[in-house]
Amino acid sequence: MNKTIPVESIEDGMVLGNSVLNQFSQVLIPAGTVLTSFHKNILARWDVSFIQVKIENESVETTIPEEILLQARNYTLDKMLWTPENDIEKDLMETSIKLKALSLILKGNEYATN
Amino acid sequence: MLPIENIVxxxxxxxTLPTIFTTLQKAMSNPDTNIDYVVSIIEKDQSSVTKILKLSNSSIFGFRSRITSVHQAILYLGFEEVKNLLLTLKIIEIFRTRDEALKLITPQDFWRHSIATGIISRFIGMNIGMKSSEILFISGVLHNLGRLLLLISYPDEYIEALKKHREEKIPLIDAERKVFGVSNAVVGEMLALKWKLPIQISDVIKNYFFGFIGDKINLNVAIVHIADITASLFEFGSAGSVYIHKPNPDVWTTLSMPNNFFSSNIDRIKDEYEENCSAILSL
Incomplete structure (x- = not known):
């Protein structure tokens, strides 16, 4: 299971959960890399704010900034040709929004800047 | 509108389907066939063996990290499941040799959506306690075969369908009907019939968009209906749609899924999706 953390919270020995990609989807640091202060510094130099690290048996709660959540919500609602009418549809929509928000964070917020 | 004869x-x-699959199908329909003979047929195709083993060890098949040979895969998963995995891989291979003809979409994205639909279908089936969920993975992966055939055979006409989908904000399947006179569901069913795919799979291909077969409940169709919408909303790959249609409300009643199903399972679904995509699409 992966958890999203700010780059400044990287600790030696953490394992990268998802590959860090550049804008052309080329792998800069592959998933599974054992992170060190070297990676922490280079990620900061590349202006990467968040990464995903592997965790075990811990509930994943990532704090998503409000503005990112709003962008993700607007993006998802634009794509949907419908509005949720029951609890499971709301759960599906909110989960989609959260996934989109996490991908925005990990991609350096491409949607916001385009 | 394109004459239906052209599509036919x-x-x-x-x-046609590759010889390895038809040989396997023939062997399995013979009650005297033993497991060693089936293993010998599958092992002739080493690239499929590697992928079958990776998939067999995925937790969506319930036997994580225990299966190391085709023989074991058949013992644990059963003949039908292994046959379906091989069929899935062979059909993906047939289409992937035509990747260059796909000018309108990214083939990798298309298959990611298809695999995600298969994984989510299987996941839903297992979680609602369906007894025979074997067919769900392959049905989910193959639900969009007709769209792929249209994209490969009629790229110019498909541009028109994509344009209508975007400009009129209508489901892509409705745009296909306007341009081709038939939807990908009908085309996919015709291809399924040509390949003599099991009826459960062609039922899904023909009806996944509606979630029902006419007014009849069909669990496989209902599940793939929800899985397809979910994969699109989660942006697990893309089958070309920009806009996502509403789930059939009666399908929720049919499936009786818990209200927090998606939020409580998203991490597992995502892990399975990433793991299996790389297993199937590698090489």
Whole structure:
């Protein structure tokens, strides 16, 4: 299971959960890399704010900034040709929004800047 | 509008299933066939063996990290499941040799959506306690076969369908009907018939968009209906749609899924999706 953390919270020995990609989807640091202060510094130099690290048996709660959540919500609602009418549809929509928000964070917020 | 005869001819000209699959199917329909003979047929195709083993060890098949040979895969998963995995891989292979003909979409994205639909279908089936969920993975992966055939055979006409989908904000399947006179569901069913795929799979291909077969409940169709919408909303790959249609409300009643199903399972679904995509699409 992966958890999203700010780059400044990287600790030696953490394992990268998802590959860090550049804008052309080329792998800069592959998933599974054992992170060190070297990676922490280079990620900061590349202006990467968040990464995903592997965790075990811990509930994943990532704090998503409000503005990112709003962008993700607007993006998802634009794509949907419908509005949720029951609890499971709301759960599906909110989960989609959260996934989109996490991908925005990990991609350096491409949607916001385009 | 494109004459339906043209589409029928495109399907006739499409390749038949590879010999390895038809040999396997024949062997399995013979009650005297033993497991060693089936293993020997599958092992002739080493690239498929590697992928079958990776998939067999995925937790969506319930036997994580225990299966190391085709023989074991058959013992744990059963003949039908292994046959379906091989069929899935062979059909993906047939289409992937035509990747270059796909000018309108990214083939990798298309298959990611298909695999995600298969994984989510299987996941839903297992979680609602369906007894025979074997067919769900392959049905989910193959639900969009007709769209792929249209994209490969009629790229110019498909541009028109994509344009209508975007400009009129209508489901892509409705845009296909406007341009081709038939939807990908009908085309996919014709291809399924040519390949003599099991009826459960062609039922899904023909009806996944509606979630029902006419007014009849069909669990496989209902599940793939929800899985397809979910994969699109989660942006697990893309089958070309920009806009996502509403789930059939009666399908929720049929499936009785818990209200927090998606939020409580998203991490597992995502892990399975990433793991299996790389297993199937590698090499």
């Amino acid at each position: 001819n495109s399907i006739k000209e499409f390749p």
